[in-house]
Amino acid sequence: MKIVVLVKEVPDTYGERVLNLETGLADRDASDRVIDEIGERALEVALSYADAHAGTEIVVVSMAAEAASATVRKALALGAGSAVQVVDEALVGADLGLTADVLAAAIRRTGFDLVIAGNQSTDGSGGVMAAMVAAHLGVAHATGLSQVEIGDGVVTGTRVGDDATRAVSADLPAVISITEALPDARMASFKGVMAAKKKPFETLSLADLGIEADAAATPWSIVTAIAAKPARAAGTTIVDEGEAGRALADYLIQNRLV
Numbered sequence: 001m002k003i004v005v006l007v008k009e010v011p012d013t014y015g016e017r018v019l020n021l022e023t024g025l026a027d028r029d030a031s032d033r034v035i036d037e038i039g040e041r042a043l044e045v046a047l048s049y050a051d052a053h054a055g056t057e058i059v060v061v062s063m064a065a066e067a068a069s070a071t072v073r074k075a076l077a078l079g080a081g082s083a084v085q086v087v088d089e090a091l092v093g094a095d096l097g098l099t100a101d102v103l104a105a106a107i108r109r110t111g112f113d114l115v116i117a118g119n120q121s122t123d124g125s126g127g128v129m130a131a132m133v134a135a136h137l138g139v140a141h142a143t144g145l146s147q148v149e150i151g152d153g154v155v156t157g158t159r160v161g162d163d164a165t166r167a168v169s170a171d172l173p174a175v176i177s178i179t180e181a182l183p184d185a186r187m188a189s190f191k192g193v194m195a196a197k198k199k200p201f202e203t204l205s206l207a208d209l210g211i212e213a214d215a216a217a218t219p220w221s222i223v224t225a226i227a228a229k230p231a232r233a234a235g236t237t238i239v240d241e242g243e244a245g246r247a248l249a250d251y252l253i254q255n256r257l258v
Contacts, residue, residue: 001150002057003046004107006117006129007039007075009068013122021226025093026123035071038118040078040185042178045116047079047186049150057081061106063091063099069201076196077188083199084110088206090213095221096126103129104136105209114155115175119144130177140170146181 012032019026043060050056060075062068063086072085086106094102107115115134120127134141145157145168155176156169170176188196206213238247252258 001049001053001055002059002111002113003049004110004112004115005039005043005046005058005060005075005080006103006115006133007043007060007062007072008036008121008123009033009062009064009071010036010121010123013037019226019228021228033068033071035074036118036121036123037185038121038178038180040075041180041182042116042118043075043078043080044183044185045148045178048183050079059084059110059112061103061110062086063094063102063106065092066203069203073196073201074188076199076201077192078185079192081199083201084204085201086204086206086209088213090206096124096128096132097221100129100132100136102206102209102211104133105211106204107133108137109204109209113172114150115173116148117175117177119177119179130175134175137173137175139173139175141175141177142168142170143177145176145178148176148178148182 010033011026012034014032043058046056046058050058058080060072060080060083062072062083064072066087069085072083076083084106086102091098091102115130115137117130117133119130121129130143131141142155142157142159144159146160147158149156153172154169155172155174156167157176157178159166159168160179160181236251238244238251249258
């Protein structure tokens with residue numbers, strides 16, 4: 001079984017998040033950069049399967065700036081066998097469509113039985129990457145899974161919806177995405193950190209993937225306007241002088257909260 005796990009470097013959710021109003025891109029130097037937690041959970045699904053099934057190969061794949069290699073390498077310290085990182089200046093500011101195209105090309109080149117991703121990143125929050133990658137690869141996808149079981153030639157899982165809980169399955173090869181209902185990632189051991197330095201780490205360009213840089217540099221989608229989020233207005237203070245209940249009721253009615 002060869003499992004590819006998609007990981008992404010994102011600004012730490014505990015730090016400040018800043019949008020560059022000139023480029024429309026996140027300022028990734030405004031806070032610490034880490035592997036997205038949902039990506040770590042996706043890796044944990046693969047590692048848990050590998051713990052019980054000898055011979056399982058786990059490859060992490062990422063598309064990021066060259067500086068993200070240290071972050072991606074953490075996935076090797078956690079237990080992945082090898083890593084592939086796509087690095088190319090033409091990919092700066094890539095939208096979801098281009099990103100899915102490039103990731104699919106890297107996955108196709110690497111080979112896979114199963115691709116595991118998080119349901120959505122904490123920076124872009126698109127929530128469609130797994131389905132788009134599956135479409136490029138021409139395989140089935142099962143997204144938003146809160147439980148996963150990888151079997152012989154099939155992957156099954158549970159998807160929790162607003163009105164029902166659904167049991168879904170897909171024949172391999174396939175792409176799945178998981179939610180935060182899956183377990184946290186394990187901690188990297190000192191032995192794992194040291195071993196990560198010797199594990200295969202391949203850096204690919206668009207040329208390596210057979211994708212024209214000019215085509216990638218042409219915007220697939222265009223940002224038409226950028227504006228800073230307005231500061232939060234001060235709340236309404238109601239002083240209780242015997243009429244606070246009525247004042248509160250009036251406020252709720254005026255704001256259509258009741």
